[in-house]
Structure formats: structure tokens, C-alpha cells
Amino acid sequence: MTLCKMADNREQAPAAAPVTVKQPVNPAVNPLENMMGYLKADMASVNAFILDKMQSDIPLIPELAGHLIAAGGKRIRPMLTLASAALFGYSGNRQNRLAACVEFIHTATLLHDDVVDESDQRRGKASANAVFGNEAAVLVGDFLFSRSFQLMVEDGSLDVLRILSNASAVIAEGEVLQLSTANNLDTTRDDYFHVIRSKTAELFAAACEVGAVVAGRSSLECAAIRDYGINLGIAFQISDDVLDYAASADVLGKSLGDDFKEGKLTLPVIIALEKATAEEKIFWQRTLMSLEQTDEDLHHAVEIMRRHEAFKLSLDVARGYAAKGIANLLSLPANHVRGDLEALIAFAVERQY
Amino acid sequence: MTLCKMADNREQAPAAAPVTVKQPVNPAVNPLENMMGYLKADMASVNAFILDKMQSDIPLIPELAGHLIAAGGKRIRPMLTLASAALFGYSGNRQNRLAACVEFIHTATLLHDDVVDESDQRRGKASANAVFGNEAAVLVGDFLFSRSFQLMVEDGSLDVLRILSNASAVIAEGEVLQLSTANNLDTTRDDYFHVIRSKTAELFAAACEVGAVVAGRSSLECAAIRDYGINLGIAFQISDDVLDYAASADVLGKSLGDDFKEGKLTLPVIIALEKATAEEKIFWQRTLMSLEQTDEDLHHAVEIMRRHEAFKLSLDVARGYAAKGIANLLSLPANHVRGDLEALIAFAVERQY
Numbered sequence: 001m002t003l004c005k006m007a008d009n010r011e012q013a014p015a016a017a018p019v020t021v022k023q024p025v026n027p028a029v030n031p032l033e034n035m036m037g038y039l040k041a042d043m044a045s046v047n048a049f050i051l052d053k054m055q056s057d058i059p060l061i062p063e064l065a066g067h068l069i070a071a072g073g074k075r076i077r078p079m080l081t082l083a084s085a086a087l088f089g090y091s092g093n094r095q096n097r098l099a100a101c102v103e104f105i106h107t108a109t110l111l112h113d114d115v116v117d118e119s120d121q122r123r124g125k126a127s128a129n130a131v132f133g134n135e136a137a138v139l140v141g142d143f144l145f146s147r148s149f150q151l152m153v154e155d156g157s158l159d160v161l162r163i164l165s166n167a168s169a170v171i172a173e174g175e176v177l178q179l180s181t182a183n184n185l186d187t188t189r190d191d192y193f194h195v196i197r198s199k200t201a202e203l204f205a206a207a208c209e210v211g212a213v214v215a216g217r218s219s220l221e222c223a224a225i226r227d228y229g230i231n232l233g234i235a236f237q238i239s240d241d242v243l244d245y246a247a248s249a250d251v252l253g254k255s256l257g258d259d260f261k262e263g264k265l266t267l268p269v270i271i272a273l274e275k276a277t278a279e280e281k282i283f284w285q286r287t288l289m290s291l292e293q294t295d296e297d298l299h300h301a302v303e304i305m306r307r308h309e310a311f312k313l314s315l316d317v318a319r320g321y322a323a324k325g326i327a328n329l330l331s332l333p334a335n336h337v338r339g340d341l342e343a344l345i346a347f348a349v350e351r352q353y
Numbered sequence: 354m355t356l357c358k359m360a361d362n363r364e365q366a367p368a369a370a371p372v373t374v375k376q377p378v379n380p381a382v383n384p385l386e387n388m389m390g391y392l393k394a395d396m397a398s399v400n401a402f403i404l405d406k407m408q409s410d411i412p413l414i415p416e417l418a419g420h421l422i423a424a425g426g427k428r429i430r431p432m433l434t435l436a437s438a439a440l441f442g443y444s445g446n447r448q449n450r451l452a453a454c455v456e457f458i459h460t461a462t463l464l465h466d467d468v469v470d471e472s473d474q475r476r477g478k479a480s481a482n483a484v485f486g487n488e489a490a491v492l493v494g495d496f497l498f499s500r501s502f503q504l505m506v507e508d509g510s511l512d513v514l515r516i517l518s519n520a521s522a523v524i525a526e527g528e529v530l531q532l533s534t535a536n537n538l539d540t541t542r543d544d545y546f547h548v549i550r551s552k553t554a555e556l557f558a559a560a561c562e563v564g565a566v567v568a569g570r571s572s573l574e575c576a577a578i579r580d581y582g583i584n585l586g587i588a589f590q591i592s593d594d595v596l597d598y599a600a601s602a603d604v605l606g607k608s609l610g611d612d613f614k615e616g617k618l619t620l621p622v623i624i625a626l627e628k629a630t631a632e633e634k635i636f637w638q639r640t641l642m643s644l645e646q647t648d649e650d651l652h653h654a655v656e657i658m659r660r661h662e663a664f665k666l667s668l669d670v671a672r673g674y675a676a677k678g679i680a681n682l683l684s685l686p687a688n689h690v691r692g693d694l695e696a697l698i699a700f701a702v703e704r705q706y
Contacts, residue, residue, distance in 0.1 A: 056526055056529075057526070058526045058529045058530050058533075060529050060532070060533060061526065061529055108495075109495075112491050112492065112495060115487070115488075115491055116487075116488040116491060116492065133532075134468070134469075134487075135468075135469040135532055136529060136532055138465050138468060138469060138491055139465065139469065139525050139528045139529045139532070140525070140529060142461075142462075142465060142498070142521070142524075142525040142528070143522055143525035143526060143529065145495070145498065145521075146518055146521035146522035146524075146525055147522050149502055149514065149518035149521070150515070150518045150519060150522055152514075152518075153511055153514045153515045153518055156511060158506055158509060158511070161502065161505075161506045161514060162503070162506045165499055165502035165503045165505075165506055166503060168495070168498075168499035168502070169496055169499035169500050169503055171495075171499075172492050172493070172495040172496035172499055173409055173410070173411050173414065173496060175492045175495070176409075176411045176413050176414055176489060176492045176493065176496065177411050179413070179486075179488055179489055179492070180411075180413060
């Protein structure tokens with residue numbers, strides 16, 4: 001099967017979104033829980049793959065990988081592979097192994113990301129690098145990454161190997177680009193979208209596309225579900241970047257203001273910078289560029305962003321991507337899975353955690 | 354084609370080697386130079402792949418990768434893929450792309466290794482992590498690793514993907530195991546062989562096996578050249594570990610005593626520990642376990658090791674593996690490439706750099 005080339009959404013900023021989210025979203029209901037109703041057996045199989053395939057004769061490997069994996073996380077990426085396969089009516093079980101591959105790649109990037117960010121918290125507990133050291137976190141990330149490719153080889157599809165090796169390369173590129181945007185107040189919206197499209201949306205897209213590939217669907221359908229994944233990933237990441245400032249720390253399950261502490265240039269900050277007074281510019285230079293921060297600064301940063309409506313405007317952009325994602329689904333089977341995928345992209349924006 | 358399972362050489366320590374190296378080795382002549390005579394065009398193609406495929410829209414990626422790759426190195430692993438294909442009379446050109454994959458995996462592990470070891474020197478110049486930072490070194494390693502799998506997918510052989518994804522997982526396991534043997538004076542010879550077999554010999558073996566796979570050879574022949582690679586890798590690493598203490602720093606092209614500074618338990622140290630007096634044990638505890646070292650300690654460590662013939666005894670073990678590697682070649686085509694592979698394994702032990 002010939003699969004589609006990656007569509008480039010960067011040039012299509014959704015200023016005037018042609019499609020709007022139809023159903024009102026109740027932020028208290030996570031559509032993933034709905035999907036778990038009919039994907040429960042699949043997800044149990046994915047979890048069994050994850051637990052089985054992270055084993056090694058070297059005890060530190062399952063110990064460290066287990067630390068992160070046991071902490072939970074949303075499992076949204078493997079769920080996308082399962083949901084995509086279900087959307088297309090696939091009745092086999094290849095999606096379970098491949099969803100585990102997707103989660104392994106995600107886990108490997110989290111391990112390396114925490115080393116890069118020098119994070120000490122992940123998923124509401126101490127990060128793996130903080131507990132086991134940076135060295136072990138780097139190497140166990142490498143192991144999980146390799147293990148993911150071993151699992152894909154067991155599955156035997158060169159299309160899947162292509163999709164996920166491409167995604168891995170793009171993720172690494174996005175992470176490197178993010179290094180150069182950190183602490184850089186000249187970071188543009190384009191830079192930001194390049195980063196989040198690469199480091200987040202690409203794996204969402206690949207996870208979706210793999211479901212269509214195992215179901216043997218046409219290149220047009222593969223492209224449509226892939227584009228949905230891109231738009232979902234972008235919407236999800238914008239929301240994440242807003243929540244890092246605006247969420248309640250208890251609900252979020254991770255410490256608030258991490259991006260601020262690291263001087264990351266996320267969309268709400270970029271919007272606030274676009275509207276900054278001379279005095280505010282000096283504030284952002286001191287806190288994000290020079291990383292000279294006092295205890296009061298995070299609170300003050302949030303105040304400035306609220307004054308400029310940076311959260312609302314960021315979420316409006318995310319809503320535009322959500323609308324595009326829902327439009328991507330229009331040509332695909334109009335079943336209950338599609339309804340849940342529509343709800344999921346709306347939830348990705350409106351969620352409180 | 355069904356390829357062989359990995360033979361386990363660990364139980365076959367070559368105490369009394371049944372085969373001896375026939376030709377006297379002139380340590381001044383590097384057989385790789387000989388091989389370059391007929392592999393020059395192939396190696397030029399490999400280098401072109403490497404330069405082309407390390408490119409990215411993100412400038413830091415080729416900059417950092419180029420820093421390490423331009424520093425040279427022996428290119429022994431890609432050379433093994435080329436030599437193996439030539440040994441088996443393969444006349445196509447798939448080996449060139451795949452040799453670049455092997456070198457990318459090696460480069461990625463070097464980048465991560467230097468982060469883990471906190472090295473500031475590699476191949477006689479400042480290491481990539483020292484110049485560009487640990488974060489970038491981790492992420493560019495991830496990129497090269499992913500790029501390697503993209504290249505394998507372009508080639509399209511699931512056998513090759515299986516061999517190199519297995520090798521990558523084993524390498525990561527070996528590196529993690531090495532973390533737990535560092536500074537641990539209870540490290541046994543078995544632990545040591547487990548580490549070097551995984552972190553070094555596995556990629557040598559995979560590099561060799563890939564050459565046989567592209568040439569479409571039988572599983573027996575794939576197994577034989579793979580075993581040669583394992584024995585070459587073990588012999589090469591033992592020699593490396595001796596050179597880290599006993600070489601002339603000018604000739605070696607990297608700083609001497611790195612393993613000592615990091616408290617790595619390599620074969621010469623393990624042998625010296627087996628024979629240590631009570632006073633020497635205290636010395637090793639202080640220097641390798643507690644890493645409390647003075648300027649004189651490296652010199653003193655070398656003296657102790659010489660007194661116990663630790664270098665000679667280590668190289669004797671390496672010679673045993675070299676002999677086994679030459680025996681692995683006996684069933685393979687008796688052409689000039691085989692002669693060079695025989696010379697190479699002897700050179701790997703006797704080299705001064």
C-alpha cells in the first residue's frame with residue numbers, strides 16, 4: 001500500500017476555522033474513559049506487551065522503565081492506535097503490539113526529555129533521572145527505543161517501520177529545535193509550531209496512521225487519520241502549555257510553572273511577548289532569558305498573561321486546530337469511534353489537567 | 354532466509370586455544386589500510402551516505418554530528434559490513450547504505466556514552482557533549498539512531514532490521530550493565546565479558562552479519578561471520594582496555610587512563626585485583642571505588658598491573674578470542690578478503706593504538 005506523504009499544516013494557520021466543534025464538551029468527562037469501554041481488552045493486551053517487553057536480564061532496565069510506566073500517564077498515544085484500528089473496523093490484533101511500540105517510543109523520549117530538561121518531577125512523582133541518575137535514564141531510553149523497533153520487526157510491516165522511524169527522527173529534530181528556542185525571546189509563532197508539531201504532533205499522527213495501516217486502508221484514509229493526529233497533537237500541546245501556567249497544580253499531577261522555570265517559549269508566552277510593554281519586556285528578559293527568578297515571578301508572569309488574554313487566545317488557536325481535526329474525520333467511517341475521536345480533540349483543548 | 358541464533362561464546366573461555374594465529378602480525382601495518390585498497394569506492398559511498406543522511410533542517414544536528422564524524426575514527430564497523438559483503442562475492446551496492454546505518458548506530462552510542470561518562474575528549478578532540486552540551490548530544494544521538502532505521506527501511510530488508518534492532522537493544526543493555534560494574538570491585542570476569550560482548554562485540558557481529566545477509570548467504574555462513582565478529586569485537590575491546598593504561602598517549606589519540614578516572618572495572622584491573630595484596634586492595638578501593646585519586650595514582654596503578662602481568666595476561670585472553678575468530682572463518686570463502694579478516698583480528702590484539 002502506498003501511504004500518504006505528510007501534509008504540511010504549518011502554512012494553514014486556522015485563523016478562520018471552517019468547521020466548528022459541534023458537541024458541547026463537558027470537561028469533567030474524559031472521552032478516553034468512554035473509549036476504554038470498548039478498547040479495554042486491547043489496552044490490557046498493550047499493557048501486557050509493555051510489561052513483558054521491557055524485561056531484560058539487566059535488572060535496572062525493568063526497574064527504571066517500570067518506575068515511569070507504573071506512574072501511569074494518559075496512554076493517549078497507544079489509545080490512538082487502538083481507536084484508529086477500531087474506527088476502520090480492523091478485527092485482528094496487530095494493533096496491540098504496535099500500540100506498545102508507540103508507547104515505548106514515547107517513554108524513551110520522556111526519559112531523554114527529563115535528562116535534557118533536568119526535570120525532577122514526572123507524572124506527579126520523582127522523575128527517573130532524579131531517582132536513577134541521568135546515565136541510566138539515557139541508556140534505558142535507548143533500550144526502549146531499540147525494543148520498540150524489535151517489536152515492529154516482529155510485526156513485519158515495512159510501512160509501520162517507515163512511519164515510526166520517520167516519527168522518531170522528526171521528534172528528535174523537534175527536541176533539538178526546542179533547545180535553541182529556549183531562553184530565546186525572538187522565538188516566533190512559526191518556531192513554536194515547528195517545535196510542537198515535531199516533538200508532539202508527529203507521534204500522535206504516527207500512532208493514528210499505524211491503526212489505518214494494519215486495517216489495510218487506502219492512502220487517502222491513512223492521510224486523513226494522520227492529519228487528524230497532527231491537529232490533535234498540536235491542540236493537545238497548546239493546551240498543555242497553557243495548563244503549565246493556568247492549571248491547578250493538584251489537578252495537573254505535575255508541578256506548575258516548569259516551562260517558566262526552564263525559560264521555554266510556549267504560545268501563551270509568545271502572545272504575551274507580542275503585546276508586552278517595555279517594562280514587561282524587561283521582566284521576560286530577566287526571567288526567561290537570564291533565568292533570574294524570584295518566588296513571586298511565576299505569579300506575576302501569570303498576571304501579565306491574563307492581562308493580555310494569552311491563555312484565552314492560545315486556546316482559541318487550539319480550538320482552530322481542533323476544528324480542523326474534526327474536519328479531517330469527515331471522510332472516515334461515521335461510527336461511534338469517530339464520535340469519540342471528535343470528542344477527544346475537543347477535550348484535548350478544554351481539559352483542566 | 355532463516356538466520357542463525359546468536360551463539361553464546363561466554364561459556365567458551367579460550368583457556369587453551371585450539372587454533373593459533375598463523376601469520377606473524379606486524380603491528381605497524383593496519384590491515385584496514387590493505388582492505389581500503391579494494392573497498393575504497395564502497396567506503397566513499399558510505400561516507401557520502403553519512404554526510405547526506407546526517408543533514409537536517411535543524412542546523413545544530415549536522416553541526417554536532419559532523420563534529421564527531423569529521424574527527425574520523427577507525428570506521429572499523431562499516432568496513433566490516435563492506436568486507437563481509439566482499440568476502441561473500443556480493444556485487445550489488447546495498448552494503449554501502451547499510452554500512453552507513455551501522456556507523457550511525459555507533460555514532461549515536463558514542464554520543465550517549467560520552468554523556469554517560471562525562472567525557473571531555475573523543476578521538477583526540479573535545480567531545481561533542483563538551484562543546485555542544487549534554488542535551489544536544491543526547492538528542493542528536495536519538496536523531497542518528499532514528500535516521501539509521503529510516504535508512505534500513507529504505508533498504509527494505511526485515512532481516513537487516515532485525516539484526517540491527519537486536520544489536521541496538523543489546524548494546525543498551527551492555528551499557529546499563531557497565532554502569533553497575535563501575536566502581537564495583539566485586540565485578541567478575543564473567544560480568545566484564547557480558548559487558549564488552551554486549552556493548553562492543555554485538556555491533557561488530559551485526560556489521561559482519563549484514564554483509565552476509567545482503568549477499569544472500571546461508572544461515573550457517575551468516576552464523577560463522579557473525580561469530581567472527583563477536584570474537585573480533587571481544588579481542589578488540591580487551592586490547593582497547595589494555596591500551597587505556599599501557600599505550601603511549603600520543604599514539605592512542607585520546608587521553609590515557611580514562612577508565613581509571615571513571616573507575617571502570619576492565620580486564621587488566623580485574624586480573625590485578627585477583628592477585629592483589631592487602632595493601633593493593635586498599636589502593637584499588639580508594640582509587641576505583643571511592644574515586645579518590647592523586648596525580649601519582651595512575652602511574653602507580655600501571656606499576657601494580659605490570660607487576661602482576663595484567664596486560665600480558667589480558668592480551669593472552671584476547672589472543673585466544675582472535676584464534677577462535679580465525680577458526681570461525683575456516684568454512685568461509687578462502688579468498689584475499691578472508692586473509693585480511695584474519696590479519697585484522699590479529700592486528701586488533703597487537704595494535705599499539
